[in-house]
Amino acid sequence: MRCGGAPFRAMVVRAALVLAVLGACASRCACSPWNQDDVDRLRAWQERQDERLLMQQRGLEERQRLHDDLLLERLYQQTDGQLHRERQHDERQTERDERLNDHQRLRDDLQQDRQTEQSERQGHFQDIRDQHLDEHQQLHDELASDREREVEDLRRQREQLTDQTRRDRERTDREREREQQRREREQHRREQEREQEQRRVERERDLRDQRRRWRRDADAANATATDAVKSYEGSQLWRVQASEGDVANLQSLETNGVAQVWYSNATVWDLLVAAENQPHVSKLLADNKLAYTVVIADLQRAIAEENPALSEEELELTGRKGHRMTWQHYHRAADMAGWVDYLAKTYPDTCEAMVIGNSLEGRPLKVLHIKGKAGSPAMWIDGGIHAREWITSASVSYMVNELCENRDAYSSWLDKVDLYVLPLANPDGYEYSHQSDRMWRKNRRRGGGCDGIDLNRNFGYKWGGKGASPQPCQEIFRGSAAFSEPETNAIQNFVLSKKGSLKSYLSFHSYGQYVLYPWGYDRFVPPDHQDLQRVGTKMANAMRATSGLPYTVGSSAALLYPASGGSDDWAKGVAGMKYAFTIELRDTGRHGFVLPSSHILSSGKEVMAAVRTLAQEVALL
Ligand SMILES: *[C@@H]1O[C@H](CO)[C@@H](O)[C@H](O)[C@H]1NC(C)=O
């Protein structure tokens, strides 16, 4: 304890000092005598000294105390700081402990968490593993069933394949068999073709022989008859207005050989009168009060103007086409034959050439078969039965050419019918009309005083009836028997070979502009004449629509005159074709048979219209 130390030490110091002063005074007094003043002063100083001392003592004490206080305070402060620090330390310790605890707890928690997590994770993993295992199992099952299915499919496929292979093998066997049959058929066909070819070669050789003969004959005829070409110089065409009562008189003009009847109907007779007969005939007509007009004043001139020769240019051009036909000119039989061959060669699938026989002089009768779809009804068409009716062969050949060359434009109706077309039915007469006698009508049968047989009186239905003559010198000579002539006979054979499929017969003649149907042998009509009238009218309308020229429709005997042995009567009466027609092409007498070649194209278009119309009717049968 240091409390009260300093004041005590100050008091001790002060007491020592007083004693020292008092001893010094006593010694001097003994040595020197002290008056009272000195003693008093000394006492006063003593007292001041004491006082100072006391003051100092007090100051010291004060300082001591201050010092102690300070010390104490410092001590306190130190203690406080210590305490504070200790407390802080404790606090920090506590804090640390707490933190440690926290830490520990956290660690425990973490540990626990980790353990939980670990166990959870383990559980989770287990789940996933289980799940995976399940999935795996499922997949495995699926795969297994897939594989089973696949195996099953494969088995089935293999079975099917086996079946297929079996069937294929069977089919192959069948095909092989068929192929074998086909090959046999082919073999057979080839043999047949060889035979046909052989026959064809033979036929051609015959034909060549015939042609050679014909050429020899023609050359011979030409040589002897060059100056025998019949001249019509001064001949005239007269149109006579007549009535029923005049028929006998007018016919006698022909039978007597003073006039040739070109055309006649109930009111009009066209007579060709040679120059030397004109005064006689004129007188006869006057005697019978029959008026006439001269239609063609000089027939020879008309003939010269009818068919102008082709220029060199045109000739060259025609050569380049592969045939010589122009339809601007009346061509010779050889040009027509070459053209038929050209069509057959150029359009073998649609236009087939057939030789149905030969003329008396050995010219081939060439039919063009314009093919429709298989099984289509067939139609027969011919032109040029009468030699001088040049326009008929020209128009019919124009039609054939158009149908073969531009088939697609007509397929809507052309596909539905089979056309058999004979453009030149009387080639001998035709050639004769070119070379020797422009007005030749019949074929070229020789003998009996006069040559030729009227082929359109030679057909075998009511043969030898009205309007046909037994006299060889007559223009309407019927021949020795029905079908006595190779030209009519060939038509008969061909038509009868197609009986059943042929539904119509269309024969082109000129002139007069008529659509005629049976009967021709007399003034009767067949039971279905209304159908014939209806279809005939359609044809006439179609023809008129192309050219504007009117065509009169009716049964031929009623409209013109009875004529037996005609082809249309036979087609209807014997060959059993529903639609049998004869069409008299243009004109109505202005040019008659000597129709200028400039008419060919428009007449050909009329023929086309008539054939199209009839084909459409035939397709409906
Ligand atoms: C016939 O004779 C005439 C004149 O001599 C000749 O121009 C013509 O070519 C001959 N016809 C035939 C077919 O020989």
Ligand SMILES: *[C@@H]1O[C@H](CO)[C@@H](O)[C@H](O)[C@H]1NC(C)=O
């Ligand atoms: C006879 O023919 C002429 C000339 O074609 C014609 O004008 C006339 O109408 C015809 N007559 C009869 C009754 O058909």
